[in-house]
Amino acid sequence: KAGVTQTPRYLIKTRGQQxxxxxxxxxGHRSVSWxxxxxxxxxxxxxxxxxxxxxxxxNFPGRFSGRQFSNSRSExxxxxxxxxxxxxxxxxxSLEVQQLGREQFFGPGTRLTVL
Amino acid sequence: GENVEQHPSTLSVQEGDSAVIKCTYSDSASNYFxxxxxxxxxxxxxxxxxRSNVGEKKDQRIAVTLNKTAKHFSxxxxxxQPEDSAVYFCAASTWNYGQNFVFGPGTRLSVLP
Numbered sequence: 262k263a264g265v266t267q268t269p270r271y272l273i274k275t276r277g278q279q280x281x282x283x284x285x286x287x288x289g290h291r292s293v294s295w296x297x298x299x300x301x302x303x304x305x306x307x308x309x310x311x312x313x314x315x316x317x318x319x320n321f322p323g324r325f326s327g328r329q330f331s332n333s334r335s336e337x338x339x340x341x342x343x344x345x346x347x348x349x350x351x352x353x354x355s356l357e358v359q360q361l362g363r364e365q366f367f368g369p370g371t372r373l374t375v376l
Numbered sequence: 377g378e379n380v381e382q383h384p385s386t387l388s389v390q391e392g393d394s395a396v397i398k399c400t401y402s403d404s405a406s407n408y409f410x411x412x413x414x415x416x417x418x419x420x421x422x423x424x425x426x427r428s429n430v431g432e433k434k435d436q437r438i439a440v441t442l443n444k445t446a447k448h449f450s451x452x453x454x455x456x457q458p459e460d461s462a463v464y465f466c467a468a469s470t471w472n473y474g475q476n477f478v479f480g481p482g483t484r485l486s487v488l489p
Contacts, residue, residue: 265419294477304420304465305478317476351419365410365477367419 263288265354265368273374279340282371286333286354292316293335294365295327298349307350310335311357336351339373378403380468382480389456389489397483399466400448406468409442409449414463414482423464424451456487 266285271338271376274280286293294317295307306319310329327337333354355363379402389395401409407428412420425432426440426449433440437456442449453460466480 304467305483307476309476363408364422364425366422367412369417369419 265366266351267350267352267368267371269371270369271372271374273376274342275376276342276344278342279338280342281336281338282350282352282373284335284337284352284354284368286335286352286365287356290332290354290356290366291350292355292363293329293333294353294355295335295337295355296351298351299347304351307337318325326365331355342375344375347373349373378406378468378470378478380478380480382466382483384483385481386484386486388486388488391456391458393456395451395453395456395460395468395485395487397451397464397485398448399450399468399480400446401468401478402447403468403470404444404447405470405484407471408469409440410467410469410477411438411440411451412465412467414465417431417464420465453485456485457488458489461485461487 265279268283275299278376292311297305308327310315313329351370353365353367355365357363382399410425413423414420424438424440426442436456439452463482465482465486467477469477
């Protein structure tokens with residue numbers, strides 16, 4: 262079974278631009294979560310999508326948004342990029358069989374550099 | 377909200393020795409505790425997890441223990457090998473109409489040959 266895939270793997274943008282990152286979950290997984298990973302802040306939760314609906318949201322500004330399609334693929338968008346948005350953006354998918362904890366599997370991430 | 381602390385931040389052990397990483401959490405509603413291993417240039421890989429209705433779980437050289445009363449859980453790696461060198465993250469999760477994971481800051485484990 263193919264794992265979580267993310268595209269592109271690397272991205273360089275300049276301040277003020279916007280960017281869209283893509284994530285394809287493991288086949289059959291309906292929950293997709295996004296995380297930002299930086300050396301200073303570690304792994305921080307951005308948002309979670311399930312059945313095309315945002316179900317949970319972390320503490321990030323409105324410049325960060327996302328969506329999920331009917332095939333469970335997800336995109337996240339960052340508008341008006343700032344230097345501090347440089348990070349590894351990770352997507353994780355989950356099967357969600359039961360509420361008592363669900364295994365979450367990560368993709369390789371997209372390395373975003375903002376110049 | 378939930379807060380997860382992790383210690384130590386770096387750990388060096390000799391090959392064949394054991395390594396222990398400890399995490400504490402603050403939200404008593406947390407009920408799922410996974411551990412991830414992240415190698416350079418890769419995404420975190422789930423290596424073991426434990427749910428709040430279990431006190432201990434083992435998978436070959438890796439084990440995790442959970443103390444709900446004290447709100448802490450630990451990762452134990454025995455017979456360490458150089459390929460165990462990586463950054464390890466613990467996390468705590470609650471169910472609140474959806475998944476909500478909070479990660480610890482990570483432990484960089486170096487296994488010296």
